[in-house]
Amino acid sequence: MWAMRLLLALLLAATLYVASLVLFPVEHIVVIGNKHLKTEDILARTQLHVGEPWLWIRSDRLQGLRRDPWVAEARLEKPRIGEVRLILREREPFLPLTDGNAxxxxxxxxxxxxxxxxxxxxxxxxxxxxxxxxxxxxxxxxATRLRYTPAGFWVETPQGVAFAPEARLLVKYAQAGAPKGRVYLYSWGVSVSP
Known part of the structure; x- marks a missing residue:
């Protein structure tokens, strides 16, 4: 008797599994928030495709996308049956580097x-x-340019250039305004030349 119940339970589970693959396919995928990354690349990385089973899509598909340095945050939502929404927040490039990166x-x-x-x-x-x-x-x-070497840091502005062996001295000096002419900051004093 227990063997018959087990067989019926397995048959029911298999039927529900197959039905979940066929009855609720993904009909629509929306990607929101991407500026730099292309939608096609995002879908390829997450392996999301129209027609696949909607019930079995989980947020673990975002792991590869989250490793991308451009992606600050990624979220997967399933607002309605058949619809999948990927919501991204990309990082903003701030400082350009000479090697083409930022x-x-x-x-x-x-x-x-x-x-x-x-x-x-x-x-x-x-x-x-x-x-x-x-x-x-x-x-x-x-500032128009920031330079650094083992000797220290330079900040170039339209009004002048400031140097300090440590960035914290330049940050502290910024409270006094932009450098005019050439300014050299040290822990023991300031030297200014036109």
């Missing part, structure tokens, strides 16, 4: 983002001091 406002390096970045051009030697550059760009919104 720093986002959160410090993530965005491949190929330099042409879309609106901040000052970044040039330098050595490891990229991400947090220092972001702090300088925010402290000097009128």
């Amino acid at each position: 720093l986002a406002t959160d410090g993530t390096v965005l491949p190929g983002g330099a042409r879309m970045a609106k901040g000052p051009q970044v040039e330098g030697q050595g490891p990229l001091p991400v947090q220092d550059l972001l702090a300088l760009a925010r402290a000097y919104p009128e």
